[in-house]
Amino acid sequence: MSRRLPTPPIPAGGRLLDARLSLLDRQVLDVDGEPVGVVDDLELSDPQAGVLPDDAVAPVVRHLVHGPVVLDRITGGRHPRAHFERIEWAAVAEIGPALRLAVGSSRVPVGWLEDWLARNVVARIPGGRHVPR
Numbered sequence: 001m002s003r004r005l006p007t008p009p010i011p012a013g014g015r016l017l018d019a020r021l022s023l024l025d026r027q028v029l030d031v032d033g034e035p036v037g038v039v040d041d042l043e044l045s046d047p048q049a050g051v052l053p054d055d056a057v058a059p060v061v062r063h064l065v066h067g068p069v070v071l072d073r074i075t076g077g078r079h080p081r082a083h084f085e086r087i088e089w090a091a092v093a094e095i096g097p098a099l100r101l102a103v104g105s106s107r108v109p110v111g112w113l114e115d116w117l118a119r120n121v122v123a124r125i126p127g128g129r130h131v132p133r
Contacts, residue, residue: 014060017095027098028064028087030105037108039099041065043086061089064099085109 017023019042028037043063067084086109093102101108 015095019061022095023061023064023099028066028108029098029100030108031093031101031103032105033100034105036101036105037066037085037087039064040067041084063088064092 023039023042026039027035028039030036042061043065044059045062046059063086065084065086087101091101091103091107092099094100
């Protein structure tokens with residue numbers, strides 16, 4: 001017998017989203033529409049330990065995380081947390097097919113993997129040095 005979970009209440013002053021459908025694997029664009037990364041994971045505020053009672057405060061999104069998360073899932077390994085880049089949730093201006101930020105790409109951290117790929121792979125492709133990072 002399957003048990004249906006109760007519909008969660010919509011938070012005051014916020015918006016209720018399904019992270020898998022609305023956030024994860026979405027492209028992130030800066031204020032000018034330039035791509036700056038993909039949402040690989042989310043960093044949430046600390047939830048209360050154990051089963052949450054009805055009056056508990058639900059965790060909220062603190063940061064969008066991008067970096068070599070997919071490699072970890074494939075290989076079963078773990079990169080140090082320092083290898084992941086975080087974009088503050090407050091910088092997100094719009095949620096749609098892509099997440100649009102309210103800041104320019106110069107204020108968004110570029111991950112070491114993207115930087116390495118740009119220098120060592122993309123730059124070797126004819127015309128690859130003209131692609132903005």
